Amino acid sequence: xxxxxxxxxxxxxxxxxxxxxxxxxxxxxxxxxxxxxxxxxxxxxxxxxxxxxxxxxxxxxxxxxxxxxxxxxxxxxxxxxxxxxxxxxxxxxxxxxxxxxxxxxxxxxxxxxxxxxxxxxxxxxx
Amino acid sequence: xxxxxxxxxxxxxxxxxxxxxxxxxxxxxxxxxxxxxxxxxxxxxxxxxxxxxxxxxxxxxxxxxxxxxxxxxxxxxxxxxxxxxxxxxxxxxxxxxxxxxxxxxxxxxxxxxxxxxxxxxxxxxxxxxxxxxxxxxxxxxxxxxxxxxxxxxxxxxxxxxxxxxxxxxxxxxxxxxxxxxxxxxxxxxxxxxxxxxxxxxxxxxxxxxxxxxxxxxxxxxxxxxxxxxxxxxxxxxxxxxxxxxxxxxxxxxxxxxxxxxxxxxxxxxxxxxxxxxxxxxxxxxxxxxxxxxxxxxxxxxxxxxxxxxxxxxxxxxxxxxxxxxxxxxxxxxxxxxxxxxxxxxxxxxxxxxxxxxxxxxxxxxxxxx
Numbered sequence: 001x002x003x004x005x006x007x008x009x010x011x012x013x014x015x016x017x018x019x020x021x022x023x024x025x026x027x028x029x030x031x032x033x034x035x036x037x038x039x040x041x042x043x044x045x046x047x048x049x050x051x052x053x054x055x056x057x058x059x060x061x062x063x064x065x066x067x068x069x070x071x072x073x074x075x076x077x078x079x080x081x082x083x084x085x086x087x088x089x090x091x092x093x094x095x096x097x098x099x100x101x102x103x104x105x106x107x108x109x110x111x112x113x114x115x116x117x118x119x120x121x122x123x124x125x126x
Numbered sequence: 127x128x129x130x131x132x133x134x135x136x137x138x139x140x141x142x143x144x145x146x147x148x149x150x151x152x153x154x155x156x157x158x159x160x161x162x163x164x165x166x167x168x169x170x171x172x173x174x175x176x177x178x179x180x181x182x183x184x185x186x187x188x189x190x191x192x193x194x195x196x197x198x199x200x201x202x203x204x205x206x207x208x209x210x211x212x213x214x215x216x217x218x219x220x221x222x223x224x225x226x227x228x229x230x231x232x233x234x235x236x237x238x239x240x241x242x243x244x245x246x247x248x249x250x251x252x253x254x255x256x257x258x259x260x261x262x263x264x265x266x267x268x269x270x271x272x273x274x275x276x277x278x279x280x281x282x283x284x285x286x287x288x289x290x291x292x293x294x295x296x297x298x299x300x301x302x303x304x305x306x307x308x309x310x311x312x313x314x315x316x317x318x319x320x321x322x323x324x325x326x327x328x329x330x331x332x333x334x335x336x337x338x339x340x341x342x343x344x345x346x347x348x349x350x351x352x353x354x355x356x357x358x359x360x361x362x363x364x365x366x367x368x369x370x371x372x373x374x375x376x377x378x379x380x381x382x383x384x385x386x387x388x389x390x391x392x393x394x395x396x397x398x399x400x401x402x403x404x405x406x407x408x409x410x411x412x413x414x415x416x417x418x419x420x421x422x423x424x425x426x427x428x429x430x431x432x433x434x435x436x437x438x439x440x441x442x443x444x445x446x447x448x449x450x451x452x453x454x455x456x457x458x459x460x461x462x463x464x465x466x467x468x469x470x471x472x473x474x475x476x477x478x479x480x481x482x483x484x485x486x487x488x489x490x491x492x493x494x495x
Contacts, residue, residue, distance in 0.1 A: 013179065013214045020183045084218070106220040109186075 003120055006047035007031040008038035008064060009082065010056045018051065021109060022116070035059025042073045049100075049120055050074070054083035054090070062090060065097045076100075080119060082107070167203075174203035179211050185230065186223050196233050205239045209258065216261050231262040244272055249281050256287030260294050260325075270300055277307050285311060286318040293326045301326065302339060309349045309357070319356035327364055341369050345376060351384065355392035362399040370400045374408065381412050387419020394425035405429055415441050420450050427456040434464055 005022055009015040010033045019029045032041050036059050042050065050068075054061035061081055069076045076098035083091070084105040091102050100119050103112060181198055184190045199205055208230065216227045230236070244255035256276060259269060276288035285308065292304030305326055308314065323340065330336035340361075344354050361369055377393040384390045394414070397405045406429055409415075415426045427445060430438045442464070445457035 011214055011218070013211045014218045016179060017183055017186070017215065017219075020180070021187070024187075105218045106224065107218070108221040109219060109223055110221075 002026050002028045003048040003124075004028045004030070004045060005049050005051065005116065006038070006041055006045055007051045008033075008035065008041070008056070008061070009051070009053035010034060011053070015051075015053075017109065018112065021113060025113070025117075035061070035064045038064050039067055039073065042068060047074070048078065048123065049116060050079045051116070052079050052081050052099075054081055062094060062097075065094055065099055069097050078119075078123060080115065170203045171207065174201075174207035175210070178204055178207040182208070182211055182215070182227075182230070186226055192229060192233070195230065196235070199233070199235050202239065205236055208236060209239075213257070213261065228262050231258070241269075244269065249279075249284060252276060252279070252284050253281070253287050256284060256291050259291035260287060263294065263296065270295060270297075274304065274307070277304065277311075282311075282313065282315065282318070286315075286322070289322050290325060293322060294329065298330075298335075301330075305339075306343065309343055309346075309353050311353075312350055314350070314353050314356070316352070316356040316359075319353055320360055323357055323360045324363075337364070337366050337369070340364075341366070341372050345372065351386065351389040355388045358389075358392045358396050361396050367400055370397065370402050373397055373400075374402060374404060377408055381408065381414070384419075387417060387422040390414075390417070391419065391421035391425050394422065394429065398425065398428040398431070406433060410437070415445050420453065423448060423450070423453045424456055427453075427460040430460055431463070439464060 005027050007015045007018055007029065009018075009031070012031075012033065015031050015033070019031050022029045030041060030045050030047070032038050033056075035056055038050075038052070039059075041047075052061045052064055059067075061083070065076055065079055065081070068074060068079065077100045079099045080101045080103060081091075081094055081099055082103050082105060094102060100123075101115055103115060178198075181190065181195055185192070185195045199208065212227050212230060216224055216231075219227065240255045240258040243251040244259070246252060246255075256273065259273065270292060273288045273292050277285050277292070279285050279288070289304055289308040293301050295301055295304075305322065308322060309319070327333065327336050327340070340357060343349060344357050346354075349357075358373065361373070373393055373396060377390065377397070380389055380393070394405070394409075409426060409429050414422055417423055423445060427442060430442060439461070442457045442461050446454055446461060448454050448457065
């Protein structure tokens, strides 16, 4: 069965592109564009990996990660965060929550796909 | 006679009512037509967006080439949809994808569309055109001249976008002129200044020369203090540690003649970031803890983060009585760090009381935090 990736990002052009590239690699991909729907999708879709954008209106990426840990929705180690800003304190806080990885925008799509594949492989081998 | 007048009055009223009714019907007709036209535009835009986005993805992964993509651009909705997708993607993607997206922006129909906007009188069209030219590498001198004119536009957003576009040129002379023209403007937003400085530096081939230029610009007294402060605040982010001597000189020159304290506060903040060893001398020479500017007083405790001693304690305790809460808190935070080295009995009774109260609330802060 193909592995499931959930993208939580309010920017459709980029997240659709990530979805397009992941779908070509036979991943089962779902995209939602805000934090609240993201939390619902984590419960319902039960993703193997979450690609989470940091800057979103309303519930932002950090709040989503905190909620995931607080309510034990999935292991926070299944989250890769995307962010457009160098926010050292925010990134430290996210690693304290237990996220798997952090990728800064602008990013190379090939590098992102590689990090996703590696993350999924390492999570599977646990 | 009266009957005849009544007859005319009724006829005139009927005609007037008829005219009003006709006008009303015509207005309703145009309102409906306008709504239909608007809805049609929205649906065509959505259709264009839905069909263009997958094409961009196919182009990026090499399934189709640039000419195939160009052949699919049928109308202005397709061009707008292409631009709207690329505008966001280009900021988020790096490497090969970004280069390929920039090549799409150079397609003749897209370029023509924005050239028309660049000569429009509508501020929204001008802003869009400037943003377009800031995303692609600018090589055309005639466009650069037009953008230079737009740098003087009364709308700050247009001046900002035109500067971003000009900073994106390959000609270093043009870039420097454009940056200086922008910095000399009054009322620039600090965020706009940071964006432009970052782009200017980021795409400079010779980073050393770019750093020297920025160092030179912040010494220019013709540039408003607020703008100079915004440029200076970018220095730690750009790693300009070599500028510490220049910034210290500027602080010395400026400190007595800075009515708002904005430039002094920015210089203090950056020199604290750079861990400048000579900063304390200037602070004490000019007794900056007594500055009328709240922003300047707020920075002073940071200067003493790693300096212990009687004088430090005296200054920090003085700031701990500051009328501004944030200044008191900043001083209190430093005092808590210095706490093991301070003897309470050496202070005046009122200071000692304040100090104990601060220690108590500081302890509560620490244990709550």
